[in-house]
Amino acid sequence: MGLALIELATLMNIQDETQPDPTHPLSGQIMSGAEILVQVLADEGVTTVFGYSGGAILPTYDAVFRYNEEHAAGGVEPMPLVVPANEQGAGFMAAGYARASGRVGVVIVTSGPGATNCVTPVRDCMADSIPIVIICGQVPTGAIGTDAFQEAPVTAIMGAVAKHVLLVTDPEQLEANVRTAFEIARTGRPGPVVVDVPKDVQNWEGPFRGEGRLAIPGYRQRLEAVQGNTLSEERCAEFFAMLGESKRPLIYAGGGVIKANGSPGLRALAETFEIPVVTTLMGLGCMDTTRPLSLHMLGMHGTAYANYAVDDCDLLIAMGARFDDRVAGVPAAFAAKARRVLHFDIDPSEISKVKRADWHYVGPMQPALDALVAHGSSMGFSGDFSDWHDETANLKSTYALNYDRESELVQPHYVLETMNRITGGEAIVSTGVGQHQMWAAQYCDFREPRLWLTSGSMGTMGFGLPAAIGAQFACPDKLVIDVDGDGSMRMNLGELETVTTYDLPIKVMVLNNYGDGMVMQWQRLFFKGRLSGSDKSLHKKDFVKGAEADGFPWAKRLDRKEDVPRILEEFLGFEGPAFLEVIIDKEAGVYPMVGPGLSYRDMITGDFIPNRYGAEEPEEPDASEMF
Amino acid sequence: MRHIISILLENQAGALSRVANLFSSRGFNIESLNVAPTDDAAVSRLTLVTVGSDDAILQIANQLGKLVDVVSIADMTGLDHIERELALFKVRAPENSRAQLQSILEEFGGQVLGYDEGHGTLELIGSGPEIDRFMADLADLAEIESVARSGVIAVARGSPIFDAPARD
Numbered sequence: 001m002g003l004a005l006i007e008l009a010t011l012m013n014i015q016d017e018t019q020p021d022p023t024h025p026l027s028g029q030i031m032s033g034a035e036i037l038v039q040v041l042a043d044e045g046v047t048t049v050f051g052y053s054g055g056a057i058l059p060t061y062d063a064v065f066r067y068n069e070e071h072a073a074g075g076v077e078p079m080p081l082v083v084p085a086n087e088q089g090a091g092f093m094a095a096g097y098a099r100a101s102g103r104v105g106v107v108i109v110t111s112g113p114g115a116t117n118c119v120t121p122v123r124d125c126m127a128d129s130i131p132i133v134i135i136c137g138q139v140p141t142g143a144i145g146t147d148a149f150q151e152a153p154v155t156a157i158m159g160a161v162a163k164h165v166l167l168v169t170d171p172e173q174l175e176a177n178v179r180t181a182f183e184i185a186r187t188g189r190p191g192p193v194v195v196d197v198p199k200d201v202q203n204w205e206g207p208f209r210g211e212g213r214l215a216i217p218g219y220r221q222r223l224e225a226v227q228g229n230t231l232s233e234e235r236c237a238e239f240f241a242m243l244g245e246s247k248r249p250l251i252y253a254g255g256g257v258i259k260a261n262g263s264p265g266l267r268a269l270a271e272t273f274e275i276p277v278v279t280t281l282m283g284l285g286c287m288d289t290t291r292p293l294s295l296h297m298l299g300m301h302g303t304a305y306a307n308y309a310v311d312d313c314d315l316l317i318a319m320g321a322r323f324d325d326r327v328a329g330v331p332a333a334f335a336a337k338a339r340r341v342l343h344f345d346i347d348p349s350e351i352s353k354v355k356r357a358d359w360h361y362v363g364p365m366q367p368a369l370d371a372l373v374a375h376g377s378s379m380g381f382s383g384d385f386s387d388w389h390d391e392t393a394n395l396k397s398t399y400a401l402n403y404d405r406e407s408e409l410v411q412p413h414y415v416l417e418t419m420n421r422i423t424g425g426e427a428i429v430s431t432g433v434g435q436h437q438m439w440a441a442q443y444c445d446f447r448e449p450r451l452w453l454t455s456g457s458m459g460t461m462g463f464g465l466p467a468a469i470g471a472q473f474a475c476p477d478k479l480v481i482d483v484d485g486d487g488s489m490r491m492n493l494g495e496l497e498t499v500t501t502y503d504l505p506i507k508v509m510v511l512n513n514y515g516d517g518m519v520m521q522w523q524r525l526f527f528k529g530r531l532s533g534s535d536k537s538l539h540k541k542d543f544v545k546g547a548e549a550d551g552f553p554w555a556k557r558l559d560r561k562e563d564v565p566r567i568l569e570e571f572l573g574f575e576g577p578a579f580l581e582v583i584i585d586k587e588a589g590v591y592p593m594v595g596p597g598l599s600y601r602d603m604i605t606g607d608f609i610p611n612r613y614g615a616e617e618p619e620e621p622d623a624s625e626m627f
Numbered sequence: 628m629r630h631i632i633s634i635l636l637e638n639q640a641g642a643l644s645r646v647a648n649l650f651s652s653r654g655f656n657i658e659s660l661n662v663a664p665t666d667d668a669a670v671s672r673l674t675l676v677t678v679g680s681d682d683a684i685l686q687i688a689n690q691l692g693k694l695v696d697v698v699s700i701a702d703m704t705g706l707d708h709i710e711r712e713l714a715l716f717k718v719r720a721p722e723n724s725r726a727q728l729q730s731i732l733e734e735f736g737g738q739v740l741g742y743d744e745g746h747g748t749l750e751l752i753g754s755g756p757e758i759d760r761f762m763a764d765l766a767d768l769a770e771i772e773s774v775a776r777s778g779v780i781a782v783a784r785g786s787p788i789f790d791a792p793a794r795d
Binding site: 155156159160163164165166167169184189215216217218219221222347348349353 | 635637639640641644645648652669686689690692693695696697698699
């Protein structure tokens with residue numbers, strides 16, 4: 001049965017267009033499969049590819065080289081190839097590129113280990129809805145399934161983690177497959193698409209068509225049904241009727257707003273009708289976090305004032321957010337006073353998945369928000385939210401983020417606060433995963449979308465450095481800072497050298513607490529302080545020497561509180577690659593914290609932030625919830 | 628609750644395994660699975676029977692609807708539909724048992740495909756539960772040596788639930 005399907009697949013790759021595109025200047029030209037592949041990348045607007053070479057992808061690497069040689073203008077290659085230390089790095093570079101620019105990130109790797117090293121970034125991109133296309137070399141068609149050298153079952157492995165996988169068995173269909181991969185990656189809810197290209201397909205020679213895609217009728221039909229949606233006048237009227245009945249409306253905005261480029265609309269809606277906004281970890285920057293209406297981040301390590309506002313609101317307007325367990329650990333207790341939940345999303349399967357929506361809209365974000373703002377403005381909508389604004393302002397000042405300001409040790413919060421004062425919320429910040437990630441999310445401002453690059457759903461340590469590299473390629477004029485932890489930095493340490501190889505002016509800051517800080521925090525809270533596997537105080541690495549060895553012209557260690565402002569100015573102002581290790585207080589914790597499987601009522605706020613409900617000690621979570 | 632889910636699926640490498648993955652990764656058992664061509668050479672029709680709460684099945688159906696290769700999907704359970712399965716049985720069938728076999732076959736609307744060297748080959752077409760009942764009754768009469776079932780297929784009564792390319 002399964003075999004029959006795969007056999008059919010080779011016969012029935014259907015194209016919706018069969019005639020070459022006469023308008024493409026290269027239409028009808030005889031090319032190799034590899035050349036066709038590279039030409040489609042160029043047609044799709046790809047300006048940087050990330051990847052590592054190897055046997056099964058050599059023809060394509062050669063085609064990239066020749067393409068750049070032939071098309072270089074003024075010594076500038078049109079599609080530079082950026083080579084990481086490990087294919088996982090290439091995957092996260094493409095992800096950083098995509099997150100920072102909104103364009104599809106591209107990875108080209110070889111078969112077997114090249115492809116399997118990309119499994120983690122592919123799953124990471126799927127979980128955070130990031131559009132990337134990964135081209136994997138594969139052993140020749142006739143050798144597939146024989147345990148050939150550097151063979152891995154890429155369709156089976158990637159099929160379980162990617163938005164889609166295409167195995168090209170018919171070279172005539174290579175062009176359509178690659179083009180369709182880009183379409184699938186960037187449309188609807190974006191995601192990673194893997195194209196597995198056997199070596200003989202790369203070496204095949206035939207005519208380039210210049211157009212043609214796979215039929216994918218079901219996907220296109222569902223996409224059209226969603227993309228064609230907008231908010232009618234009646235539905236806008238419904239929205240404002242519900243908003244009018246509300247005294248405490250709250251927008252809960254997620255990463256979907258950024259992916260949909262819906263940030264201008266969200267800001268217009270919030271500012272025009274004065275609706276406060278909380279954002280998820282992935283949504284940071286969709287609302288300018290310096291604005292009075294912004295209550296910053298909600299959730300497990302959200303600000304106390306954001307979480308209390310969620311507890312208090314009577315109307316919750318979810319936009320491009322999915323009620324993840326880090327936000328709504330107990331769905332029934334989440335926004336329990338909200339009389340209605342409204343949900344905007346591009347993915348119909350998210351509506352009422354976790355929390356029942358009383359009203360929803362599935363479709364493109366920005367046109368819907370434009371329609372709402374126009375409708376509300378023309379009807380002269382004015383909600384009576386002044387008491388609510390007083391309440392949220394009061395929450396913001398009473399339960400503001402705070403930490404041990406008197407300590408002699410360097411507090412990570414202080415470092416990030418100082419960094420934020422210098423950058424003014426205009427820099428691109430990437431992170432690893434753990435305490436440093438949460439501190440950065442809490443203490444950094446993001447005035448624009450696509451400045452905050454973090455592995456939200458998968459929580460992949462080692463994401464920060466390669467993501468910063470990709471982001472710097474996407475935005476060469478931006479200040480890009482990788483705020484990392486010592487544990488996360490070790491995961492992709494090899495990419496330090498990639499920073500200097502390409503002379504990228506990235507600022508790499510490692511907050512070193514000699515261990516996996518978040519794990520230690522949980523072990524102190526829930527495992528009676530047994531630091532199993534997380535304490536790294538015996539580790540011998542000298543990060544500064546390591547950075548120097550990798551060619552960083554500026555590499556320093558910061559361990560005195562009084563040096564923080566001066567050193568950070570110097571670090572962030574350095575014109576080339578710079579590396580800073582900060583020795584932070586090992587005991588510093590991330591607060592507030594909502595324990596796993598608990599509600600905001602059980603949020604603990606630590607020693608320096610007041611607690612509205614008086615919860616001092618974290619409740620012991622149920623063992624099954626302990627993740 | 629038992630659900631019959633019909634899916635039109637593009638004939639692409641790995642498509643079937645991605646559908647199966649969605650069930651296995653959630654710990655759902657697939658009770659039966661039938662895959663066969665349709666009038667559109669590019670599309671197969673897959674009929675899958677599983678057991679789960681309505682909410683859980685709705686979640687799986689929603690996720691199935693996100694697979695690129697899935698053309699259409701319908702949970703037939705709540706619809707007025709016709710369900711059929713083909714089952715072939717090998718039984719030990721000495722001469723003196725055949726009258727009884729004949730009578731149970733008549734009761735269920737099955738037939739004998741042949742007797743050979745004391746083995747009988749029986750055929751029954753019916754709904755999944757009908758075949759289950761027949762199999763239980765048959766086991767009381769004769770030693771069942773082998774069972775081959777096609778898995779359930781189903782179509783809606785009245786107008787088809789799937790638009791082009793394949794209709795039911």
